[in-house]
Amino acid sequence: MESPTPTPPPPPPPSSSSSSASAVHPGIAPISYLLGTWRGQGEGGFPTINSFSYIEELHFSHHSSKPVIAYSQKTWKLHSGEPMHSESGYWRPRADGTIEVVIAQSTGLVEVLKGDYDAEEKVIRLQSELVGNASEVEKITRVFQLIGGDLSYVVQMATNATSLQPHLKASLKKL
Template sequence: MDGELPPASAPAPAPAPLSIHPAVTPLSFLLGTWRGKGEGGFPTINSFSYGEELHFSHSGKPVISYSQKTWKLDSKEPMHAESGYWRPKPDGTIEVVIAQSTGLVEVQKGTYNAEEKVIKLQSELVGNASKVKEISRVFKLVDGELSYVVQMATTLTSLQPHLKALLTKV
């Protein structure tokens, strides 16, 4: 018996798959992990490229958990991260809260079109930011790829393009 492993116990039964809450169903195409590349810039900074991963998950409640991380393409060094919650409503509106690794917090409201698979968000509040005053985000699913555009306004600029990316589900 020396060196032998003890007998394996019976595997635990797999948990039943969660049913998707009706409020989340119109946005269920987001669920899972998306990975790709993006480009950024702004009048006050140099342009840059980055790798990115978004993760959307669901616990059976009327909310989608969201997390995002980016990295430098050449060195893989982490650049940015954020996480939050998306609360779609049956009337086609959505409420989103996002906390960024920089300490900035966004409270956004917007709309979604389940048929066209488009989500448009506009900041209601940008907290803990000395310079950022407004953020908008538009997500679209086109030919199986998720694209987004982020615009930003600061104390020095009006709302202008800041980030854009194209992601594929992994």
């Protein structure tokens, strides 16, 4: 006799005050300033492509029971509003000041980054440990910093034909 198909677990109970949306898991507290939605303008370029401008939206969220931040990003052409790029992933800060990040891009590229954060200076420095599914990209660095309430970042990239070069930079305001 076949056993019945197991039923999925019931949904979690409604949030109590100890696990409300405003509660922050202690593991992400040092970089909890990222939580929320950020929007602004950026500029991109590279020795092998024309410069461009874009509008960007970043969203950082988490559940208070997990020491991880979910991340999503979308960009649009500045003048036409046409979609350009998107990516999503997870950020996992560690108590020792290090951080691990995984990002999957809409282009099929996958990044595994490691780095460090300075909770006092509100800066996060990331360097790729692995860039997967990339025929030309060999290395990516990302630096995020909260400056005067704005979230700024710089992305650099190296390919099999170029050394590490500036690629993207933006300044975003919290919505």
